[in-house]
Amino acid sequence: MTRARTISEKILSAKSGIDAAAGDVVDCAVDLVLGTDASAPMAIDYFRRMEGDRLFDPARVLFSLDHYSPPNTPATRGFHAEVRDFAHRHGATVLDVGDGISHQVAAERGLVQQGDLVVGADSHTVTCGALGAFAIGVGSSELAAAMITGRVWLRVPETIAVVLRGSLAAGVAAKDAALALVAELGAEGANYKSIEFCGPAVGDFSVEERFVFSNLAVEGGAKTAIWPVDAATREYLRTRAAMRGDAATSDAGARVVREIVLDLSAIAPRVAVPHSPNSVVDVGAIAGTPIQMVFIGTCTGGRVSDFHEALAVLERAGGRIAAGVTLVATPASREVHDRLVADGTLARLEAIGAIVTTAGCGACCGTSGVIPGDGMNVLSTANRNFKARMGNATASIYLASPAACALAAATGRITDPREVVG
Amino acid sequence: MPPHIAGRARLLGDDVNTDYIITSKRKRDTLDEQILKRYLFETIDPAFAASVQPGDVLVAGRNFGCGSAMEIAATVILAAGVRAVLAKSFARSFYRNAINNGLLPIECDTNGVAEGDRIVVMLDHAVLTAENETRGETLVRVEVPALVDEILSAGGLVEHVRRRRG
Numbered sequence: 001m002t003r004a005r006t007i008s009e010k011i012l013s014a015k016s017g018i019d020a021a022a023g024d025v026v027d028c029a030v031d032l033v034l035g036t037d038a039s040a041p042m043a044i045d046y047f048r049r050m051e052g053d054r055l056f057d058p059a060r061v062l063f064s065l066d067h068y069s070p071p072n073t074p075a076t077r078g079f080h081a082e083v084r085d086f087a088h089r090h091g092a093t094v095l096d097v098g099d100g101i102s103h104q105v106a107a108e109r110g111l112v113q114q115g116d117l118v119v120g121a122d123s124h125t126v127t128c129g130a131l132g133a134f135a136i137g138v139g140s141s142e143l144a145a146a147m148i149t150g151r152v153w154l155r156v157p158e159t160i161a162v163v164l165r166g167s168l169a170a171g172v173a174a175k176d177a178a179l180a181l182v183a184e185l186g187a188e189g190a191n192y193k194s195i196e197f198c199g200p201a202v203g204d205f206s207v208e209e210r211f212v213f214s215n216l217a218v219e220g221g222a223k224t225a226i227w228p229v230d231a232a233t234r235e236y237l238r239t240r241a242a243m244r245g246d247a248a249t250s251d252a253g254a255r256v257v258r259e260i261v262l263d264l265s266a267i268a269p270r271v272a273v274p275h276s277p278n279s280v281v282d283v284g285a286i287a288g289t290p291i292q293m294v295f296i297g298t299c300t301g302g303r304v305s306d307f308h309e310a311l312a313v314l315e316r317a318g319g320r321i322a323a324g325v326t327l328v329a330t331p332a333s334r335e336v337h338d339r340l341v342a343d344g345t346l347a348r349l350e351a352i353g354a355i356v357t358t359a360g361c362g363a364c365c366g367t368s369g370v371i372p373g374d375g376m377n378v379l380s381t382a383n384r385n386f387k388a389r390m391g392n393a394t395a396s397i398y399l400a401s402p403a404a405c406a407l408a409a410a411t412g413r414i415t416d417p418r419e420v421v422g
Numbered sequence: 423m424p425p426h427i428a429g430r431a432r433l434l435g436d437d438v439n440t441d442y443i444i445t446s447k448r449k450r451d452t453l454d455e456q457i458l459k460r461y462l463f464e465t466i467d468p469a470f471a472a473s474v475q476p477g478d479v480l481v482a483g484r485n486f487g488c489g490s491a492m493e494i495a496a497t498v499i500l501a502a503g504v505r506a507v508l509a510k511s512f513a514r515s516f517y518r519n520a521i522n523n524g525l526l527p528i529e530c531d532t533n534g535v536a537e538g539d540r541i542v543v544m545l546d547h548a549v550l551t552a553e554n555e556t557r558g559e560t561l562v563r564v565e566v567p568a569l570v571d572e573i574l575s576a577g578g579l580v581e582h583v584r585r586r587r588g
């Protein structure tokens with residue numbers, strides 16, 4: 001009998017051609033390489049210094065102009081020109097301004113599938129783990145090395161099993177459960193480690209919700225955060241790409257270093273308070289905190305279901321934005337944008353007074369879009385609330401579910417979203 | 423290669439994320455580390471950039487370099503003349519980025535180090551040593567994994583990839 005193995009061990013064994021166990025350092029073949037306008041300019045510089053002359057496989061290299069979307073300084077315009085020019089010369093695909101966030105679009109286009117090894121020069125590349133891939137964030141030099149060689153060296157991570165049980169109450173979102181997980185892990189609880197989701201409630205989560213968990217796992221330090229492949233994964237991919245590859249499953253008895261049981265039934269709406277995504281409280285503890293800016297968007301909370309939820313809550317709460325509140329809505333991708341245009345969601349949000357901005361990262365890290373004013377409190381669907389994250393060091397950023405964000409836009413205060421359950 | 427680094431300890435706390443090392447906002451204007459180094463740690467210690475000296479060694483708490491994987495966080499530190507970071511632990515992406523650029527990330531207990539202590543770091547035959555000369559203490563002495571030593575000995579990933587391909 002062969003040794004019981006985790007999903008990470010199986011994928012990295014397949015990619016390295018070695019029967020690899022946690023702790024081994026292996027040289028792996030990469031399926032997809034992602035760069036962004038924030039990381040690719042430096043990677044292009046490393047590419048030259050490494051004397052790279054071509055990409056290992058142009059069809060497997062994707063650059064996304066998402067962080068500066070649109071560019072608002074001469075330098076960022078220059079970064080875009082440089083990335084476009086490089087991609088054009090080497091035959092790689094560019095996702096241009098407004099096409100969306102790199103890992104979101106890679107998933108939407110069916111470029112990421114079960115069992116793949118995805119290397120992205122963006123920490124939230126891990127989001128793609130929702131589709132059963134081993135997806136990791138790297139820096140620009142490793143991006144360049146992977147662009148040239150199609151390979152990356154990796155230490156096979158130990159695995160933390162996150163067991164999902166019970167079911168979320170009405171008004172409680174995947175974001176709340178993911179924030180609970182991040183708080184449980186602390187900022188480095190999963191450092192160097194892989195998270196694998198399992199348990200009886202796994203099948204209750206849509207792929208969009210799985211993205212939220214995998215995305216936020218990075219705030220616990222996780223190297224990767226993988227979901228098992230099931231009917232929901234196959235349905236997500238069905239309309240997007242031909243299925244390929246084998247779904248890796250974790251063997252019974254595979255070694256895990258820690259098991260975290262999340263009892264979903266016991267989770268209340270959560271809010272991460274300034275200035276760390278690991279400082280998480282129940283919404284009741286800070287209800288009433290005045291809010292001057294609400295941001296709905298990003299690779300955590302900028303998908304179709306997030307905007308549907310936000311609009312529904314806003315309408316149930318009176319269909320108006322409270323005086324003194326700026327509501328900014330930024331779809332994570334063009335696909336999200338187009339679907340929200342087609343079903344009227346964006347028009348209704350704009351009619352209420354929301355500022356709808358170009359698809360991409362938007363206001364998430366202060367590189368593009370609306371910047372909070374001095375001393376403002378912001379409630380956001382994003383994943384990070386470090387000081388100065390949104391471009392103003394005097395602002396205080398709180399993180400919550402799309403429903404809680406939308407309700408705060410309507411009331412001007414942090415409010416328990418269970419108060420307006422539909 | 424950096425076999426020998428000696429300089430003052432510059433203390434930092436726990437969970438210093440890459441946005442605190444250099445804010446994303448500054449990256450909108452330039453990627454030139456020689457300019458960006460003026461804003462090193464500006465969010466958490468506005469006086470730091472003006473006081474940093476070549477040879478200084480950063481001494482931090484837990485989880486140094488967490489958050490974004492942006493590599494410029496490592497290269498801006500190098501541009502400021504810092505060639506080693508001591509911390510109780512590192513976030514994985516920063517750890518890799520540091521090695522890939524020839525910045526030494528050294529995991530050790532940093533509790534006993536005071537601001538300004540003289541720190542000496544050596545990498546010799548794949549053995550990494552860090553000493554607190556002021557207090558006459560060896561902070562750590564470890565063997566470095568072969569692949570990591572190869573990259574560090576090449577001065578970073580650039581030269582390493584060139585050698586492997588050449």
Ligand code: SF4
Nearest residue numbers: 124298299361364365
């Ligand atoms: S939306 Fe925010 S967290 Fe996601 S990739 Fe963009 S900047 Fe990073």
